[in-house]
Amino acid sequence: MMRADLELIYDWVPEGAHVLDLACGDGVLLEALAKHKGVSGYGLEIDHDGITGCIARGVNVIEHNLDDGLGSFCDNSYDQVIMTQALQALRRPDKMLDEMLRVAEEGIITFPNFAYWRHRVHLGLRGYMPVSKSLPHAWYDTPNIHLSTFNDFEHLCRDKGLMIVDRAVGVGDHRGHWTSRLWPNLFGEIAIFRVRRR
Amino acid sequence: MPDSDTLAFADRPTDTVGLVTPHVAKFDTPLSLACGKVLPEYELIYETYGTLNAERSNAVLICHALSGHHHAAGYHSEEDRKPGWWDAHIGPGKPIDTNRFFVVSLNNLGGCHGSTGPVSHNPETGRQWGPDFPMVTVSDWVASQARLADHLGIAKWAAAVGGSLGGMQVLQWTMVYPDRVANAVVIAATPRLSAQNIAFNEVARQAIRSDPDFFEGWYAEHDTVPKRGLKLARMVGHITYLSEDAMGSKFGRDLRSNDLNFGFGVEFQVESYLRYQGDTFSTAFDANTYLLMTKALDYFDPAATQGGDLAHALAPAQCPFLIVSFTTDWRFPPPRSRELVDALTRAGKSVSYANIDSPHGHDAFLLPEPRYDAVFGAFMNRAARDLKLDQAAAEETP
Numbered sequence: 187m188m189r190a191d192l193e194l195i196y197d198w199v200p201e202g203a204h205v206l207d208l209a210c211g212d213g214v215l216l217e218a219l220a221k222h223k224g225v226s227g228y229g230l231e232i233d234h235d236g237i238t239g240c241i242a243r244g245v246n247v248i249e250h251n252l253d254d255g256l257g258s259f260c261d262n263s264y265d266q267v268i269m270t271q272a273l274q275a276l277r278r279p280d281k282m283l284d285e286m287l288r289v290a291e292e293g294i295i296t297f298p299n300f301a302y303w304r305h306r307v308h309l310g311l312r313g314y315m316p317v318s319k320s321l322p323h324a325w326y327d328t329p330n331i332h333l334s335t336f337n338d339f340e341h342l343c344r345d346k347g348l349m350i351v352d353r354a355v356g357v358g359d360h361r362g363h364w365t366s367r368l369w370p371n372l373f374g375e376i377a378i379f380r381v382r383r384r
Numbered sequence: 385m386p387d388s389d390t391l392a393f394a395d396r397p398t399d400t401v402g403l404v405t406p407h408v409a410k411f412d413t414p415l416s417l418a419c420g421k422v423l424p425e426y427e428l429i430y431e432t433y434g435t436l437n438a439e440r441s442n443a444v445l446i447c448h449a450l451s452g453h454h455h456a457a458g459y460h461s462e463e464d465r466k467p468g469w470w471d472a473h474i475g476p477g478k479p480i481d482t483n484r485f486f487v488v489s490l491n492n493l494g495g496c497h498g499s500t501g502p503v504s505h506n507p508e509t510g511r512q513w514g515p516d517f518p519m520v521t522v523s524d525w526v527a528s529q530a531r532l533a534d535h536l537g538i539a540k541w542a543a544a545v546g547g548s549l550g551g552m553q554v555l556q557w558t559m560v561y562p563d564r565v566a567n568a569v570v571i572a573a574t575p576r577l578s579a580q581n582i583a584f585n586e587v588a589r590q591a592i593r594s595d596p597d598f599f600e601g602w603y604a605e606h607d608t609v610p611k612r613g614l615k616l617a618r619m620v621g622h623i624t625y626l627s628e629d630a631m632g633s634k635f636g637r638d639l640r641s642n643d644l645n646f647g648f649g650v651e652f653q654v655e656s657y658l659r660y661q662g663d664t665f666s667t668a669f670d671a672n673t674y675l676l677m678t679k680a681l682d683y684f685d686p687a688a689t690q691g692g693d694l695a696h697a698l699a700p701a702q703c704p705f706l707i708v709s710f711t712t713d714w715r716f717p718p719p720r721s722r723e724l725v726d727a728l729t730r731a732g733k734s735v736s737y738a739n740i741d742s743p744h745g746h747d748a749f750l751l752p753e754p755r756y757d758a759v760f761g762a763f764m765n766r767a768a769r770d771l772k773l774d775q776a777a778a779e780e781t782p
């Protein structure tokens with residue numbers, strides 16, 4: 187059973203694609219993609235247990251700090267670059283987006299939507315920094331240094347002249363209620379974007 | 385056909401391969417070397433640990449580093465104080481698990497631990513080979529290792545594994561015999577030496593060659609050994625194997641006695657340590673072998689014949705790779721491993737890479753470390769699973 191956002195991404199990766207999975211965790215997505223869709227590629231990870239997990243599964247993983255950029259990967263050398271739940275932890279998310287779309291024509295990005303209604307309740311009504319399933323850390327020890335909303339990311343893509351091919355939201359373990367499709371910025375807990383260079 | 389050298393061994397830890405006995409394989413088919421010379425015949429000394437399965441699919445080749453040899457694990461006698469040089473990683477339940485793998489570890493050609501080398505008898509002259517022993521390279525070693533595999537009836541290694549210069553041999557295997565290696569583990573290695581690496585090697589060689597007891601390599605005929613030169617060579621080498629932090633925490637500026645004595649005797653603990661390491665090595669290792677091994681290191685550069693394109697050089701490789709580096713290794717630092725990883729990804733090869741936090745510098749590849757062992761073990765377990773080794777073992781025992 188894969189995380190809800192990973193299941194959606196799984197469907198968005200074409201058969202036989204060559205992909206980079208940034209912050210690939212223990213490699214569940216890449217393993218499933220390799221096994222059932224003939225997808226090849228590499229995961230990049232910095233977490234020690236994640237790296238060992240990938241190696242144990244037979245998933246190619248490279249220890250790499252995403253804040254160092256993707257300089258060692260050539261232009262257009264992959265079909266897709268995937269990055270799940272890492273955008274908000276990067277020093278410069280905007281530069282990573284450039285890097286992803288230098289290495290591949292298409293990128294898939296997921297991140298916690300800070301404008302999710304539960305987060306708004308936390309901050310707006312209770313006056314505390316939101317803590318939720320998608321944002322489990324306290325404000326002082328969170329690795330999430332660049333939180334953004336569904337709308338913020340759309341803005342960034344527009345500013346960069348990127349084409350949004352698909353967008354979706356995840357709520358908890360489900361792919362999203364009708365309300366989240368109608369008002370993603372309010373009802374989407376996890377934002378999922380598929381973007382392309384124009 | 386050697387089955388296993390391992391015996392039960394009462395007073396040792398249970399995760400050892402126990403008492404082991406080396407074997408010698410004789411080869412009389414001439415071996416053409418990269419330098420243009422031909423070795424008419426030669427011997428390779430090797431040890432094995434674990435049991436070769438009926439399919440002969442569980443053999444792991446261990447390639448040794450600069451001053452290494454065939455004795456990688458276990459003990460030669462009950463009196464042995466120390467086990468083989470890689471005992472931390474070879475044995476029952478260890479990353480190279482001898483419960484499922486059959487491990488082959490040899491001394492390379494040109495060595496001084498039992499394989500044909502400068503201290504061997506030259507059949508053409510009736511003298512010791514000495515400095516006449518031809519220059520051997522990583523590719524010559526791999527060619528001779530392939531003949532050893534033939535001799536043992538091993539068509540394909542389950543894995544070829546090596547650290548440092550041993551890692552270079554593993555790389556060479558994957559490029560020259562891609563269909564004979566199922567998995568490759570390259571630890572604390574580099575695809576080519578840097579100018580600084582070659583410079584350190586040259587200091588070591590000059591130390592040996594300028595020793596008055598060297599006699600242009602014919603020291604044996606003068607009943608002597610260039611001890612001072614070898615000692616210096618080892619001292620320089622040893623500095624490059626340790627990290628600054630490791631040396632600092634081990635010795636600091638500690639003195640052997642309480643006071644400075646304003647002389648050139650041994651005063652600091654680190655001086656004492658280096659002299660001890662150098663002295664021990666100078667009586668245990670052959671100077672001509674040391675010269676040859678350092679040249680083999682310097683010469684290795686598979687990208688050179690491909691216009692400097694390492695990815696192109698690695699194109700023939702077929703197997704999954706595990707590349708491991710250590711954060712404080714300044715002899716072959718992490719960026720050198722990363723260079724290799726990047727070439728492999730550019731070539732579209734299957735590769736995983738871990739950069740292990742260790743204070744021990746280059747020597748870290750020899751030592752146990754929880755994360756290193758976890759990564760190494762995970763790769764070897766996956767290799768065993770893909771080769772269906774546990775399944776085969778289960779079928780053999782009714």
